[in-house]
């Protein structure tokens with residue numbers, strides 16, 4: 309259901325669930341992409357004369373207030389970007405939240421404090437979650453679900469609240485779905501997926517699902533070492549998930565049977581320690597222990613030959629989905645692989661999607677801009693679960 313289904317919104321109080329979970333460093337927002345992405349819906353609701361109550365989480369506080377997870381800096385940034393006041397209320401539900409909402413006039417915007425300061429938001433207990441959703445529902449007349457990054461969470465503000473008020477998907481959720489459907493319903497081929505990030509275990513579902521659908525999988529990031537180890541190579545002190553070796557061997561066998569290419573790096577950047585100024589060398593991926601650091605060496609990026617090979621595959625792909633950095637891009641010495649993949653995505657003729665809050669922040673931190681890609685998804689876990697073909701609670705409830 310889209311916003312139209314809610315009818316005339318003039319003078320009605322609309323609760324909008326956004327995903328304003330932005331990266332912060334010492335209270336300063338380092339990437340405001342998720343705030344920008346939320347503006348289309350907010351502007352439209354203001355134009356329609358609604359009174360707007362924005363709710364969101366930030367980080368993973370444990371059900372009680374923690375100053376470092378306050379949404380206050382987000383309200384300030386949102387107000388700048390919107391060009392209109394965004395009042396911040398230091399409560400999610402309660403007397404001051406109700407009073408602030410009650411005082412809104414048409415077109416006003418208020419942002420309530422972090423949903424996850426309330427235990428009910430993420431509770432596994434249905435009744436506790438429902439009780440918190442009921443408190444939220446009292447604040448509005450209608451609900452717009454626009455936090456794409458959280459639609460895979462069965463949480464009070466995502467799932468339960470949508471059942472308590474007239475509800476619809478916001479413009480961001482609708483736009484994200486349209487793009488991701490291009491990847492799941494008959495994608496243009498060759499279809500390549502580039503996966504990085506540290507843990508294989510986070511990507512298990514998506515890898516097994518993708519093997520049935522893609523032409524090529526490029527593997528980088530910390531998880532590549534578990535793939536190398538599964539092929540029988542020593543990986544020195546690099547990240548290794550021993551308990552995933554059999555699963556990964558299964559993937560490699562399955563991919564071979566199906567004629568899907570899984571491309572692993574042929575060279576890697578190995579460092580003496582995990583630090584920005586560590587001594588480092590490029591070594592063949594099947595001889596990591598041959599570096600000067602012996603079995604203490606830690607692989608922190610894909611090497612230049614691999615980056616070129618990955619870029620070549622991307623250049624000849626018609627569809628590319630990318631999730632997860634190729635190395636520790638936050639440290640300049642180990643950013644080249646991620647930068648090369650990002651650059652290749654900007655240069656290919658194919659349709660490109662960058663999936664995930666972290667991957668999006670990575671490409672922006674490396675100096676690329678959103679318009680150089682086909683689409684930058686605001687959802688990390690959500691976009692992966694969508695590609696896995698899972699039912700997402702926050703979408704299911706709007707159907």
Ligand code: 3PG
Nearest residue numbers: 327329457458665688689
């Ligand atoms: C994200 O960053 O992927 C979303 O904001 C969801 O956050 P969560 O993984 O803490 O639920």
